[in-house]
Amino acid sequence: MSTETDLLDFARGPALEAALIIMVFGIFWRLVGVLALRRPRDLSEPRVRHAWLGGVKTIFTRMWPRREFRPRILHWEAVSYLFHFGLAVVILGLVPHILLIRDITGLSWPGLPTGVITFAAGVSLISLLALLAHRATHPVLRQISNFDDYFSWLLVFTPLLTGLMAYYHLGGRYEDLLALHMLSAELLLAWLPFSKLAHTVLFAFSRGVTGTIYSRRGAQT
């Protein structure tokens, strides 16, 4: 009996702490390692002043593909959005998650009904499976995918699945499932800075930089 609660205690305590420390320090390291490199001043005469505004704009406009590109990419973009929305609802809407975030950051907001959460988790899981099948079958994605792509997929999929299992007491004792859920989520947090999952932070920087460069030239971003 005591081993199981020990595992949950470990997941709630030291494992969580370690995961958060690795995540924060890892992201910091990755960002500084990149942003501290040389940034030579562009000496060409800008066509547009305050081009950084264009950079900020691009962070938002790149959320959705341009009309010209849609016919070939919109369907999978939509599936990807389903996954991202579902995941966001689950992470930010479930009351126990909010309580955890409140403990760590002091921020809090009202939760969503569990029916909504379950639905969002289901949508997320199904779209993740579809995206995996897409990655494993599309010639381009097969060519460019590596360990990071599949491992990161697994680390996102597992906490979603174990979370649902724990909530509905499927396939084991609640404490075990909860511990498994927390540990898998912690693995995800610790893996994030070293992997493609760092795009959660990097997207704003790379979009912003390109947006600024192109705006400066008076070009579309």
Added chain:
Amino acid sequence: MTGTDTQFPLELNQPRLSVKKPEQRYDKQGEMDDTERLDRAMRGFIKDFGATAALYMESCVHCGQCAEVCQYYVQTGDPKYTPIWKLEPFKQAYKRETGPFAPLFRIFNLKRRVTVRELEEWQELIYDSCTQCGRCTMVCPMGIDIASLVGLARHGMAAAGLVPHELWATVERAKREGSPLGATPAVLKDRIAWLEDEHSVEIPLDQERADVLMTISSIEVMKYPQSIVALARIMKRMGASWTFRSDGYEATNFSMFAGDQQGQRQASLKLIEAAIAVGAKTLILPECGHAYQALRWQGANLYGEPLPFRVVQIAEYLAEGIRQGKLQLQPVQSSVTFHDPCQIVRRGGVTEAPREVLRALGVELREMDAHGAYNWCCGGGGGVVTIHRADPLRYRTYQIKMQQVEDTGAELLVSTCSNCRQTFDDGQAHFHWDKTAQSLLELVADHLVTEQE
């Protein structure tokens, strides 16, 4: 006749710039062992690696959208043409050698060391199948400017002597003779004298002082000399003091395409120094896409300080003349579609000026389905038009462009880049197409309102 001429004969009478021969699959320059070649490639690649490029290297999420907008993938369905894949060896080298987690990658050997063999294989992907048109940049959900990374990869390839033969030969010739196509100062002088005579226009050359320094692409000098006449007619109407200079006229910069930074800088410095020598307030770049990219956006950075004159593309200058009422135009009674040169429009920001000029010409402008910043490339940019072995692939990509033009149903096809123009001419001949690409500049010169003498 110099050494380069006999070594790499250029087929000047062909509809486009090309060099005879090389059936060789992986072209190499210079004698060095693999270790040195690899070392040079990596140093050349990393040399100008700043925060921006590193950020791009870190950000790819392997979504594959770049492939879906790249003319090479769309036309072949071959996944090796995925734009970000074209950088794979350099991405690996970056992660292993310079990225924030490089020590981890090395200790656990998570990314193998790149080999010369791989770089040789990648030559086709970095040169033959990328025009640096930057369409992939526009779709990337992470905003990665893949075209600029290909430019950096080419720095590495050039340093290692791994440039496709014809592109390399073109650059060598430009460095030795001042022009990739044999438009030496003497040839330019001859051409100008002949054109002045033939067309009764005044074409100032080597004036000591002038407000405007005019530059020219040797593609125009050798293949489209009527462009020079058009420039002279227009400059007369503009009433500006202007001149060509035999010490700084060549606007093309094939070194930039090859990745030869020293050559790129040399070529730009000639123009910059000539402009300063004549006290020019304005330097006009001709109808040449990469010339605009090289001087307008990279010139000052290679020079080391802001340029003491402004740099404009000829379409911008024409639009200014129209706005100031100096260029009065007769209407063109045709429907027109405009091909946007990638380096001037998508990557240069000159989207409106050519359209302003077309409106002043009173044409019925029929835009292509994807135009402006989202245009399809003609397929000849990035030095690709010089690479002989890339021809079959280039013709496939050209078919997208032909279809786009056909779909508009426009009578005339107009553009403002002589490199696009020679690509169009070549494609037209290959496909026996009935559309000839016209120059915006020449269209304007041909429709100037007759002067009241």
